[in-house]
Amino acid sequence: MNRPQPGRRALLGATLALPFLGRSALAQGGEPYVLGTLFPMSGPNAEYGTVFTAGAQLALQHIEADKVLKRPIRLQAEDTQALPQQAVVGMTKLANVDKASFVLVGFTAVSKAVAPVGDRAKIVMVNGGAVGPDLSGLSPYFWNTIPLAHLETEALLPYIVGERKLKRIALVYVDDPLGDAILGALRDGLPKAGGTLAGSFSVPRTAQQFAPVAARIRQTRPDAVYIASFGAQQSQIIKQLRDNGISQPLLSYSAMNLDSVKNTAEAEGLIFTTQKTDFAGGDAMTKRFAADFKARFNSDPGTYHVNYYNAVWLFGQLAAMNEAAGRPVDGETLRAALLEKREFDLVGGKGRFDDKGNLTAAIQVNELRGGALTRIAG
Amino acid sequence: MIAYLANLATIVAIFGILASTLNVAIGHAGIFSVAHAVFFGLGAYAGAQTAMLLVPDPLLALLVAALIAGGLSLCLALPALRVRGEYFVAASLGLQMVATTLFSELKPLTGGIGGLVGIPRPELFGVTITALPLALATLALILLATHLLARGSFGRTLRAIRDAESAAEALGKHVAVAKTLAVAFACAGAGMAGALFAFHMAFVNVESFTLDQSVLVMAMVIVGGTGTLWGPLLGAALLLALPAGLSFLPFIPPTEVGAVQQILYGLAMTLLMIFRPAGLVGDLGRGKVAH
Numbered sequence A: 001m002n003r004p005q006p007g008r009r010a011l012l013g014a015t016l017a018l019p020f021l022g023r024s025a026l027a028q029g030g031e032p033y034v035l036g037t038l039f040p041m042s043g044p045n046a047e048y049g050t051v052f053t054a055g056a057q058l059a060l061q062h063i064e065a066d067k068v069l070k071r072p073i074r075l076q077a078e079d080t081q082a083l084p085q086q087a088v089v090g091m092t093k094l095a096n097v098d099k100a101s102f103v104l105v106g107f108t109a110v111s112k113a114v115a116p117v118g119d120r121a122k123i124v125m126v127n128g129g130a131v132g133p134d135l136s137g138l139s140p141y142f143w144n145t146i147p148l149a150h151l152e153t154e155a156l157l158p159y160i161v162g163e164r165k166l167k168r169i170a171l172v173y174v175d176d177p178l179g180d181a182i183l184g185a186l187r188d189g190l191p192k193a194g195g196t197l198a199g200s201f202s203v204p205r206t207a208q209q210f211a212p213v214a215a216r217i218r219q220t221r222p223d224a225v226y227i228a229s230f231g232a233q234q235s236q237i238i239k240q241l242r243d244n245g246i247s248q249p250l251l252s253y254s255a256m257n258l259d260s261v262k263n264t265a266e267a268e269g270l271i272f273t274t275q276k277t278d279f280a281g282g283d284a285m286t287k288r289f290a291a292d293f294k295a296r297f298n299s300d301p302g303t304y305h306v307n308y309y310n311a312v313w314l315f316g317q318l319a320a321m322n323e324a325a326g327r328p329v330d331g332e333t334l335r336a337a338l339l340e341k342r343e344f345d346l347v348g349g350k351g352r353f354d355d356k357g358n359l360t361a362a363i364q365v366n367e368l369r370g371g372a373l374t375r376i377a378g
Numbered sequence B: 001m002i003a004y005l006a007n008l009a010t011i012v013a014i015f016g017i018l019a020s021t022l023n024v025a026i027g028h029a030g031i032f033s034v035a036h037a038v039f040f041g042l043g044a045y046a047g048a049q050t051a052m053l054l055v056p057d058p059l060l061a062l063l064v065a066a067l068i069a070g071g072l073s074l075c076l077a078l079p080a081l082r083v084r085g086e087y088f089v090a091a092s093l094g095l096q097m098v099a100t101t102l103f104s105e106l107k108p109l110t111g112g113i114g115g116l117v118g119i120p121r122p123e124l125f126g127v128t129i130t131a132l133p134l135a136l137a138t139l140a141l142i143l144l145a146t147h148l149l150a151r152g153s154f155g156r157t158l159r160a161i162r163d164a165e166s167a168a169e170a171l172g173k174h175v176a177v178a179k180t181l182a183v184a185f186a187c188a189g190a191g192m193a194g195a196l197f198a199f200h201m202a203f204v205n206v207e208s209f210t211l212d213q214s215v216l217v218m219a220m221v222i223v224g225g226t227g228t229l230w231g232p233l234l235g236a237a238l239l240l241a242l243p244a245g246l247s248f249l250p251f252i253p254p255t256e257v258g259a260v261q262q263i264l265y266g267l268a269m270t271l272l273m274i275f276r277p278a279g280l281v282g283d284l285g286r287g288k289v290a291h
Helices: A008-018 A021-029 A045-064 A084-096 A110-123 A151-163 A177-193 A211-219 A233-243 A286-298 A303-324 A331-339 B002-028 B036-054 B058-071 B073-082 B085-105 B133-150 B151-162 B165-170 B173-201 B211-224 B231-246 B254-275
Strands: A031-037 A073-079 A102-105 A122-126 A142-144 A168-174 A197-203 A223-227 A250-252 A271-275 A343-348 A348-351 A363-369 A372-377
Touching: A031 A084, A031 A197, A031 A211, A031 A303, A045 A177, A045 A286, A045 A303, A045 A363, A073 A102, A073 A110, A073 B254, A084 A102, A084 B002, A084 B231, A102 A168, A102 A303, A102 A343, A110 A286, A122 A303, A122 A331, A151 A223, A151 A271, A151 A363, A151 A372, A168 A211, A168 A233, A177 A197, A177 A223, A197 A211, A211 A233, A223 A348, A223 B151, A233 B002, A250 B073, A250 B231, A286 A303, A303 A331, A303 A343, A303 B173, A343 B058, B002 B151, B002 B173, B002 B211, B002 B231, B036 B085, B036 B173, B036 B211, B058 B073, B058 B133, B058 B173, B073 B085, B073 B173, B073 B254, B085 B211, B133 B151, B133 B173, B133 B254, B151 B165, B151 B173, B165 B173, B231 B254
Parallel strands: A031 A073, A031 A102, A102 A122, A122 A142, A168 A197, A168 A223, A223 A250, A250 A271
Antiparallel strands: A271 A363, A343 A348, A363 A372
């Protein structure tokens, strides 16, 4: 007979039951604040999830070491694969099962998908990775600890056109709100700065072949090429532009601050903007962050590490304000505390939040040399 | 916890509709489409635009979504009438790729990659409701329709076409009509699932309607059991509940959560296919290698 054997059934059953083992042990661990993360921890964007999480983990270490809060914090990670559907499932779990009051998010589609859920549950959602301008004001509980992309582009233009005399800029941009925002910033900003947009070339988000784009860029005879993309596509664009004869300087924004880009030989000389962070000569908080990051992860920190460190550090500061005032720590009181204080000491210097919860921070221009960043302006 | 389970149940019901309707094409008519997410997307955009531009009436949105997705099913039915087997898979793959690009580019209708935000919650007779009861009711209707369809002469015609198309045609069966109707039913159902998805998520963008989604729905049908009534629903529940359940594993460090979950997920699926190759509720004798 073709009946499954009992041993096989047991093996199958055990595998399916595995997720539900061990919950009771977790539930016994006191009453920590639950800080959720909705990052891609698998799939093509998993590198971002690892980077984002590292910044958050270091902030938790510092909050615990400094005894900022009376209660511990538990980090509850949910894998989104950078997809909206998975993100909503994860957000609903964080809201209703884990009772998180503060959730870290990244990626535009994920942010937009979870914003209604967080808004209804009054959970603070903080983005430190996605830079689309349409993320501003998604909800009173949706904040950004990263300057949105068009602000970075606007900050780059005076240096590029004024100091480097790179006046004709060609743009390769991913066809989404991020790319559209950077296209708009270059269209408006370049003439004001004394430059021109020599050409703009949109690429689908999933594209991996850029040789035809390179050929069209060469025809526009630009002084430099701005790349507005993110994820695994970035290194491919850089490599294929260089392989296809584009020798002009390449420009971009903070999404390039990834090891996969730094380790790409063709990225040598890449110029891109990030938030202003002087790890060697900055304030004590910035230097402590850089030193402890190096000690814990054996690598130099990047922009995303800073953003998510700042997001979690901000939670510590806001929760401490509420603890001191005898208020509960939830989305509403965290928002009230943010609007009450507005300005906080963060890695990179003082950060100020506007009414919509957007961080305004100084921008610096970096150049990639020998796999490391050198600040060249700002 | 109840809200979380309700959310999960809504998504399972929506994907249950998707899998059950795809099962009509795959399990009954033998049309292996890898473009089901296209019609899911058409329904989602149609439902979202109806709710945003007209009224957030879910019945109207479901009707509009079914009509648009069912009407445009000819895009899938036409190649299905001309080619079979792996050739049709390639044709439907092309349709999926074209549709994904159109979803990204038709910004006035779809919002492009940025998608459509601010889709209102469904209102029935002036009362705001959640998507769960709608999804469950639609699922029940689809399952009933599938059951009646499979039991009747139309179902027998489809199975005859699936098993031996030339023989069915020789016996006087209207192969073209039967295939077209089966595809229209499957696509209209997928469109309804899309409208429900838009109401539930309050946000839709092209990333929910890619080839990966089509493959996932096909996997639900195969894991549950092709040609069965309950198999696709069970497959949808398993494939959606398993990753959700894996997120409860307490011992996985945050940086490894994705990798460990994917390994366990893949392992469970592999074991399932080894021990139940015909699917969870499929005929145990099917799919095994003869010794």
